Amino acid sequence: MPREQKLLSDIDDQASLRFQVLLIKFYQYEPSMEGKDPAEVIREALAQTLVCYYPFAGRLREGANGKLIVDCTGEGVMFIKADADVTLEQFGEPLRHPFLCFDELLYNIPGSEGMLNCALLLIQVTRLKCGGFIFALRLNHVMSDGAGLAQFLFALGEMARGVTTHLISPIWERHLLDARHPARIIFTHREYDEMEAPVTTPITIFPLDNPIQHFFSFSFAEVSLLRSLLPPNLRRCTTFELITACLWSCRTLAINLDPDEEVRMLCLLMHALNSIPHSRRDITGMCLSFQQQ
Template identity: 50%
Template sequence: MSLMAQDTTPLVLNVTRGEPELVCPAKDTPREQKVLSDIDDQEGLRFQMPAIMFYRADPSMQGKDPVKVVKDALAKALVFYYPYAGRLVEGNKRKLIVDCTAEGVPFIEADADATLDDFGGEIHPPFPLDELLCEIPGTHSMIGTPLLIVQVTRLRCGGFIVALRCNHAISDGTGVMQLMNLVGEMGRDFTTPSILPVWDRERLTARENPKVSFPHPEYDQHEDSHHDSNGEVVDLVQKSFLFGPTEFAALRRHVPSHIKQFSTFDILSASLWRCRTIALGLDPDQEVRLLFAVNARNKFNPPLEKGYYGNGCAFPAVCAKAGDICNNDVGYILELIRKVKNEVNEEYMRSIMDLMVTKDRPHFTVQQTYVVSDLRHLGFADVDFGWGKPVFGGPASNGSVPDASFFISFKNIKGDTMVMVPVSLSPPKMDVFMKELRGMIEAQF
């Protein structure tokens, strides 16, 4: 039984790129300033998130240039999502505001001396992102820089790659994929969006009299944990693990019979956290955390509208002693996860907003924290510019957050849908992690 994704030698690409060109909305848009929500502008979301989509050639699109199609479609989509064409400014008390200047989105045209098959039978991270997404100097800061960057790279086979980088403060994964799905629709000659964009950030604003009503250990502040006891930075190795029906059935056999309801996300998160905590070899009394994203759009009354494209997630933390995680079965961890997930309601979200304005918008805790985020249902795999759905769509990098694992929908070489999970650990700890995980999968009952 193979848990590992197919190892591939990093592809060396010969890419010819044009100069970045600003794509502006195709029509005039409002010149205004729009305030981000108190969920949007927290410190932990002030970074750029890369995504990538690979497309095969389609004979029915013969004669059409994917660069021109995507570029023109982006301009049309920005009429509806015009804040993306603006720039961030910072107001009083670090409040982030979008200055809707219509300056545009940097767009890069490129050609690669490669075919889709050169990326291997199974396309998955990591990718040669330095070639597939232009590094424009000065664009990684939050203030006064583009909120979105797009590069379209043609391949020799007629396929192409769309890579992008989006400022997380303006949208979460759901939001940016909503925009990219509209770009796809415009590329297929839609005239109006199938889902109309909704700003409505005012609904996620702190109360006039802030009241932090939950503990929020996810925002406890500690020193950086990516150092050993001597203060030296620890080198990490990244490996991707695949889980299909066979692996999930094996993991479920470890769950006590009295626990009836749990999701694929729950059992995978619990199993990975347990194996990872064992691999770290911590003091049994050391506190460890599992931090995970919970989509809170439907936790409000009324729920946030379908077209809402701001950040709509909470990141609650499960806290426990390392010894309790290592010495109990996954059923114990499942109960902890379920308890914390059930706490996320509208009041929980209000409490986060109030915490942000009273505690200077703190970062997520990183001390002995493992972050998991389920990206399988965000819509990466649905973006269709006219060439059909991508053969791979998902995060472009699995190593941007060292202590994080993304759950990615993935098709193996047989066409089976799997869940791919990148994990980062130091080499000796990775060996222990793999041994523990394989032991869970292959255990006899």
């Protein structure tokens, strides 16, 4: 692995992106894996994958003016192999958070959650007594967006299957996202506008007291039904766009919103990426918050 330092982009330096991304995937027993230890298969595939994705095996440092730097030290990532005396069926159907003994499915190693001078990736593989297993991951978000994580997990899955000929080589071109010096703003960025709270309805991104969470599962059949209700020229939209538009429409009708009132929607997408074979269920969440001006 090259020993070098790689600068993160100006976008990655934002304080709002300095957090950990969690992902959990459940796998049922696969007869073709008889006699193989899934934890060892993934551990060996991870070691091979990190040869190409070597910045993930480094550590974050902070330079002048808070600039983040990846120090490619080759110190490695954290990997946990665990066993659980439960079956996959005991987690329920459909799978919904909070999960049984979730803290044990992705153990928080003391001192490992920091942004600087810590391992950037934590993976735990928990083997179940039914023969299935659970793959859990925690990644420092500044290292990758959803697309980058999907590419990494796809490479990991291919390595686990012994396929290396179709891998996409990662390229570090973060400088392309840096601002000009001096900065030259050519678009109106409404996302940074300050919003004044109305007298009757205080604005909160999330409820501050006693928040209530609701989980809704959209199966392939339900997504297909929603898509069939769209005009033909809109049916090529993504599943994310489809469900978001559906929820937006339902909420607007439910609160009888004034057509002239300006409303904003905030989406936090937590995407469980389908990259390792034989997945029984991926957990995908979409958190929506609405703001009224």
